[in-house]
Amino acid sequence: MKLIVGLGNPGSKYMATKHNVGFITIDELAHRERASFTKHQCEADIAEFFVGSEKIILAKPVTFMNESGRSVGPLMNYYNLDRDDVLVIYDDLDLPIGSLRLRQKGGAGGHNGIKSLIQHLGTNEFNRIRIGIDRPRPGQDVISHVLGTFPKETHENMLFSVKKAADACLYWAEGHTFIDTMNQFNVKT
Secondary structure, three states: OEEEEEOOOOOHHHOOEHHHHHHHHHHHHHHHHOOOOOEEEOOEEEEEEEEOOEEEEEEEEOOOHHHOHHHHHHHHHHOOOOHHHEEEEEEEOOOOOOOEEEEEEOOOOOOHHHHHHHHHHOOOEEEEEEEEOOOOOOOOOHHHHHOOEOOHHHHHHHHHHHHHHHHHHHHHHOOOOHHHHHHHHOEOO
16 A cells, blocks of 8 residues: 655635645545545545556645644544655755656755654655746745745646656556656656
8 A cells, every 4th residue: 555645725716826836746646546635634635546556645735834744644644654654745846847856865855844744743754746846036935925826827837757757656656666766757848
């Protein structure tokens, strides 16, 4: 069994924001696999599907970004999962739109959702896919940047990174190691 978590903020107000690119990727996976979010568990909306005999759980925590760990830790306990069986997808200011970075460990880099995960999991060692959302424009603050939508001219790059992130999730779900997945899918535009 594997758990794939997208980080974001619940509600239509945040649906298409840069900060919700983790949710957008989870929705892309659910669409591809015809999985529906019919469960609510551990403060997360849950969808399930199978890759071969491997059960895959998709989760979108509804705790709001800054409390994501409050959902992910209990989900791991509920499903009795090791951190090697968990993959977290989230936005990254330090990567250009269209870029992906897959890592097995690392700091929060100022990302409050990841700070919450590290705090609740007691480790910074968990599989992750960082999707680039670029830095704020000069004079724009970080909050308005991450809670803003993708500019029209970057929409194609955003969709590229979301689709590549979904491809990476499915590759990993097929039984490839995360190191192999990293080697296949780290993308820079």
